[in-house]
Amino acid sequence: MSAVKPKPFWERPLDQLSRDEWEALCDGCGQCCLHKVEDEDTGEIYHTNVACKLLDLKTAQCSNYAGRRKFVPDCMKLTPETAGRLSWLPPSCAYRLRAEGDPLPDWHYLVCGDRDAVHRAGMSVAGKVISETVAGPLENHIVWPYGDDGDFDDDDDEDTGENPWAVLPPDRKD
Numbered sequence: 001m002s003a004v005k006p007k008p009f010w011e012r013p014l015d016q017l018s019r020d021e022w023e024a025l026c027d028g029c030g031q032c033c034l035h036k037v038e039d040e041d042t043g044e045i046y047h048t049n050v051a052c053k054l055l056d057l058k059t060a061q062c063s064n065y066a067g068r069r070k071f072v073p074d075c076m077k078l079t080p081e082t083a084g085r086l087s088w089l090p091p092s093c094a095y096r097l098r099a100e101g102d103p104l105p106d107w108h109y110l111v112c113g114d115r116d117a118v119h120r121a122g123m124s125v126a127g128k129v130i131s132e133t134v135a136g137p138l139e140n141h142i143v144w145p146y147g148d149d150g151d152f153d154d155d156d157d158e159d160t161g162e163n164p165w166a167v168l169p170p171d172r173k174d
Contacts (some may be wrong), residue, residue, distance in 0.1 A: 010110045014080035023142045025094040027108050030060030030125040036088050037138050045088045048141040051129045058125040
């Protein structure tokens with residue numbers, strides 16, 4: 001009789017992960033590195049196609065991860081405590097998924113073994129965004145809102161199957 005094989009670390013509760021395991025959860029999509037705009041009256045969060053100045057636009061990786069807070073003081077540090085509370089985290093975020101008790105998607109590199117799967121699945125911002133250094137007013141770059149329930153649109157009647165991270169042109173009036 002063989003011993004029971006332990007669960008992969010990414011299936012354990014977030015508060016049981018080592019620092020290296022925590023860091024390994026990130027799929028490298030870069031979505032959390034996009035600027036958001038909050039409506040002061042409603043509190044609604046609007047996502048933009050404008051990336052942090054440290055994001056490599058071709059790879060969706062931070063160009064100075066270790067020193068990022070020195071150059072971007074408001075860069076959010078995710079923790080097991082905050083991962084499930086930040087409604088602006090994309091619904092596909094591994095930290096959010098695990099905080100909510102959900103499994104990682106099939107395209108996550110820890111599941112499939114392929115770091116580029118996130119890009120092929122269309123979940124990465126690589127090649128789809130611009131840098132804050134050239135963007136101008138963020139309000140001109142709003143591409144989508146979504147609420148706390150993770151819905152990507154206002155139409156709850158049907159799932160369109162559209163990629164929620166596809167960038168809309170800044171002048172689109174949807």
